[in-house]
Amino acid sequence: MSQSATMVSDSDRSPESLPAVLNRLPDISGSITECSPRTQQEIDLLLLAVEALQLGASENMLSTVKKLELEGIIPHRVGLWRIRCSNPWRRSYTRDYLALNEAKALVILISDRAKELMVLIRQLLVVQQQMNAKKLPLDNHFRLSEYLERFRAHFKSRMNPRRTKVSLLLASEAELNDLAMSLLEKLLFCTGTKGMERLWFSLFDGEV
Numbered sequence: 001m002s003q004s005a006t007m008v009s010d011s012d013r014s015p016e017s018l019p020a021v022l023n024r025l026p027d028i029s030g031s032i033t034e035c036s037p038r039t040q041q042e043i044d045l046l047l048l049a050v051e052a053l054q055l056g057a058s059e060n061m062l063s064t065v066k067k068l069e070l071e072g073i074i075p076h077r078v079g080l081w082r083i084r085c086s087n088p089w090r091r092s093y094t095r096d097y098l099a100l101n102e103a104k105a106l107v108i109l110i111s112d113r114a115k116e117l118m119v120l121i122r123q124l125l126v127v128q129q130q131m132n133a134k135k136l137p138l139d140n141h142f143r144l145s146e147y148l149e150r151f152r153a154h155f156k157s158r159m160n161p162r163r164t165k166v167s168l169l170l171a172s173e174a175e176l177n178d179l180a181m182s183l184l185e186k187l188l189f190c191t192g193t194k195g196m197e198r199l200w201f202s203l204f205d206g207e208v
Contacts, residue, residue: 034099
């Protein structure tokens with residue numbers, strides 16, 4: 001894979017210019033220097049789930065970037081949008097590849113936001129179990145319905161319906177709901193002990 005000219009590679013940054021918080025995640029062994037499209041897609045979808053959990057989530061993400069001192073990699077809103085557009089499912093797909101430090105920054109951001117929202121995430125997953133046990137539609141619960149509705153709206157507005165998998169998901173509200181709930185499980189997973197590190201390594205399963 002060749003790094004796009006529009007992306008700033010890790011080698012173009014001096015060690016002093018990289019945020020120290022990136023040291024919370026280990027480097028990937030082997031010759032991997034950038035992320036696969038699958039990894040980029042997974043990271044963006046997790047961020048999409050975070051956005052669907054609360055109003056004003058985008059502003060909260062930017063505040064978290066500042067708190068974690070990640071501005072060296074995510075300098076502003078446009079910078080965040082640009083690296084998220086490496087997701088090949090996006091309408092605005094840029095065909096760029098995420099450098100590992102960009103992916104680290106996003107995973108750290110996801111983990112921090114998930115911890116802030118952990119109580120809500122747990123509540124929604126418990127409600128899902130209760131609704132499934134009663135064989136009731138998930139949209140019958142107001143708070144869960146709110147999350148699912150936002151997620152579907154974000155997915156529909158940002159993802160490219162010409163992609164086969166995207167079109168299949170858009171054609172089935174139940175499958176899109178399943179995707180939204182599976183992402184909540186992954187967000188909860190990364191709030192546990194060493195959860196962020198386990199999420200990080202899981203993104204590269206089969207690639208190392």
